[in-house]
Amino acid sequence: MSLKVYVPCDTTAVSVGADRVAKMIATQAATIGHHITLVRNGSRGMFWLEPLVEVETEGGRIAYGPVTTRDVESLFAADFLHGGQHALCLGPTTEIPYLKNQERLTFERVGVIDPLSLDDYQTHGGWIGLQKALALSATEIVAEVKGSGLRGRGGAAFPTGIKWQTVLDTSADQKYIVCNADEGDSGTFADRMLMEGDPYCLIEGIVIAGLAVGATVGYIYLRSEYPRCWTTLNEAIRRCEAAGWLGPNIADSGRSFHLEVRLGAGAYICGEETALLESLEGKRGEVRAKPPLPAHVGLFGKPTVVNNVITLACIPLILARGGKYYHDYGQGRSRGTLTLQLSGNIQRPGLIEKAFGLTLRELLYEFGGGSASGRPLRAVQAGGPLGAYVPTHDFDLPLDYEAFAQRGAMIGHGGIVAFDESVDMRRMARFAMEFCAEESCGKCTPCRIGSVRGVEVIDRIEQGQNREANLVLLESLCETMQHGSLCAMGGMTPFPVQSALKHFPEDFER
Amino acid sequence: MEKTNANEVDPIVQTRLETLVARHAQRLGAMLPILHEIQAEYGFIPSPAISVVAHALNVSRAEVYGVITFYADFRTEPPGRSIIQVCRGEACQAKGGCELEAYAKRSLGIDFHQTTPDHAVTLEPVFCLGNCACSPSVRVGEEVYGRVDAATFDELVAEAKANTEQKAPAADAALGARS
Structure with missing residues (x-):
């Protein structure tokens, strides 16, 4: 039996050299004459240890990290293929406290499996949720999701079951599932990790959503900043179609679901659901006024579920183990x-x-x-x-x-x-306004103009011009944006600004 | 905007554009897939494309132009042989992203959205590459790099230049069609 070595193909792991490490391990093994199977898994999410190399041993997977190309030779010398001791050895992966102290449900397979292996997916609990959903009525699926207490993980935290119920109750000749994979918030990468590390989980969640509301077509709107996700998702969809998990006859049930990935084009605002729908329709990504809700009038004017990647990736487990299981956390x-x-x-x-x-x-x-x-x-x-x-x-x-x-x-x-402590909170407040000015869709005035004025006012505060009066003006501007903007972009840009003013006033006094 | 009179367009470019557009024109919401396809071919959206897209999708040229100019990804001028994006997100800022940004501009001698005089590198800001856990981050072409400092940045620029030195810009064919 050949030895299994895992080196992540996750963007972040690769960004710090995982591809080079993988290549060198393969070359070195071939030189020595060891037959190894190199698996490019997702990341375990312990990024200070990336590139994290794992080997499968009788006692489970043993981790080494962070591994550079310079370490590869000594790893072989230490017989790491059989879990040998080495300065970079971290012991059994699942015993690393960072991982051990987590409760991984949605991410239970990420970093464990080969992301594109349908066999791996199935042997690690994949498709059970979908099989159960196929045996349930739409109302029963929605009831299970309601019972789980799941709320939208994209940020707004709206109860998912209620959103699905609304779409289910709206009759139309065509309904859509739209997966919001426009993960634009800086400091977030969970969607990316899941799409790169366990794409079938997302696809399964989307198909279940389709069954729940009566939609037969789905789109994943992916940001263009994630080129690896684009490749992985398209390949995953192709394999699902070939295996009958997508297409005209899902798992021989007679039910159909068609899924495709659409690429965004570098507009943060398209993470806002109505701007996303406009963009999918081929227009400028300008926010729509609500109501009507997308659940009633969504993509191409049809009832549409718009859910974030993680929200949809929670679904297979909720169906497989029941809403109550999830709710107990x-x-x-x-x-x-x-x-x-x-x-x-x-x-x-x-x-x-x-x-x-x-x-x-x-x-x-x-x-x-x-x-x-x-x-x-x-x-x-x-x-x-x-x-x-x-x-x-x-x-x-x-x-x-x-x-x-x-x-x-x-x-x-x-x-x-x-x-x-080296952070300058006035600079961060200014950045919030600058970001909004850069990324505003321009439809409503408080956001489009307010953000530009916000930068100017903060600059005047920095220069010491009428500081007290300008601080009052900045507060007032924030209130106007918060209450007068059409969507969360202008409505919430004041949050970082106001919190900086409130908690770090000393940074505005200099 | 430059003139988009179809009569002035190189017929080869015109035919090529029509082929690219036809690949997606029947899809629902075809505009973005079409524009991505054209940009993948030429490196930017050459101005004759506007009429071709407008005609195929039965929308006005103004609408096409409006879409192109709304999205940061779409460009109406040819970029340098490599596009280097420096992340400006907060997680990168917390780890020296602003200093890296300043270094990138200084070492290349250009500002964001500009191209070096030798046409080797176009520098762009990007708001998050999803690589926040190994910040600061830079993207060159389709590859993302983490924990980038000034020295790594220099290496990436040198590598990008070496990789593209021989490569004639894909945009050349369309350049004639622009004037």
């Missing part, structure tokens, strides 16, 4: 698990899937190990570029939608970006 109205993405100035950045209720402090220090620079952390930005800056005295806040909302912050898509 979490607390309050935040049920299930949250896929947190930790990055920025942090020692151990990565993906942490955990039931709701973990505190920021536990996340930042127990998982993250504190700042990468060794200087004290000063703030984190939670929920992307439209999320508030949270100061250290709020680090005991549990990660829970309602707890965050009460403090004027949001969890959003689960991205947490850490900053040490």
Whole structure:
């Protein structure tokens, strides 16, 4: 039997040299005459250890990392193929505390399997949810999702079951499932990791959504910044069609579902669901006024479910193990698990899937190990570029939608970006406005003009011109944007600005 | 905008554009797939394409132009032989992204959205490559690089230049059609 060696093909692993390491391991093995099977898996999400190389041994998978091309020769010398001792040896992968202390449901296969192997997917629990869904009525599927308490993981946290019910109850000759894979928030990469590491899970979730609401066509709207996802998803769809998991007769059920990936073109606003629909229709990605909701009048005017990648990837497990199983994780109205993405100035950045209720402090220090620079952390930005800056005295806040909302912050898509004490919060506030000016779709005035004025006002504060009056003006501008904008872009850009003003006023006094 | 009178267009370019457009014209919401296809071929959207797309999709030329100019990815001028994107997201900023951005501009001698005089490199900002856990990040062509510092940036530029030195810009064929 040949030995299995795993080297991730995930974008981030490759961005720090995984391809070169994989190539060298293959060459070295061939030179020595060892027959190995090299599997390009997804990432385990422990990015400070990437490239993370694993070998399959009788005692399970053993991890080595971070491996550079310079280490490969010594790894072979240490007989790493049989789990030999080496300075980079991390022991059994699943015993690494960072991974061991997680509750991986949605990400249980990511990093474990060969992403495009249908066999791997099936032997690791794939398609069970879909098989169950095929035996249920649409109403029963929706009831299961409602019972799970799942809320949209894209950021808005709207109850998924209710959205599906609305589409199910709206009659039309054609309905659509649209997967929002325009993961534009900086500090977020869970969608990307899942699409690269377990694409069939997303496809299964989309097909189940189709069965639940009576839709037969789906689109994955993918951002163009993710070229690897584009390749992986297209190949995954091709293989699913060939194997009968997509197409005119899904798993011999007589039911059909057609799925395709569409590429965005570098517009952050297209992550907003109505702008995304406009873009899919081939137009400028300008936000639509709501109502009508996309659930009633969505893509090409038809009832449409628009769900984020992670939301849809939660679905197969919910169907396979039941809504209650999922609901048993979490607390309050935040049920299930949250896929947190930790990055920025942090020692151990990565993906942490955990039931709701973990505190920021536990996340930042127990998982993250504190700042990468060794200087004290000063703030984190939670929920992307439209999320508030949270100061250290709020680090005991549990990660829970309602707890965050009460403090004027949001969890959003689960991205947490850490900053040490060297951060200039006035500069970050200015960046929030600058980002909004750059990415506003231009449809509504508070967002289009307000963001430009916001940059100017912050510049005047920096230059010391009428500082007090301009601070008052900035507050007022934020309120106007918050209440007067058409969508969350203009409506939430004030959050990082106001939180910077509130918690770090000293940065605006200099 | 330059003149888009079909009479002035090189017939070879015109035919090629029509072929590219025809690949997607029957799809629902074909505009973005078509524009991506054209840009993949030429490196930018040559101006004669506007009429061809408008005609095939039964929309006005203004609508096509409106779409092209809305999206950051679509360009109306040929880029350099390599496109280098430097991430400006907050996670990159927390790890020296602003310094890297300044270094990139200084070392190449150009600002964002500009191309070096030798046409080797176009520098673009990007708002997040999803590589936040190994920031700061840079993308060259289809490849993303993490934990990039000034020295790595220089290597990436040198590598990009070496890889494309022999390559004639794909845009050349269409250049004649632009004037």
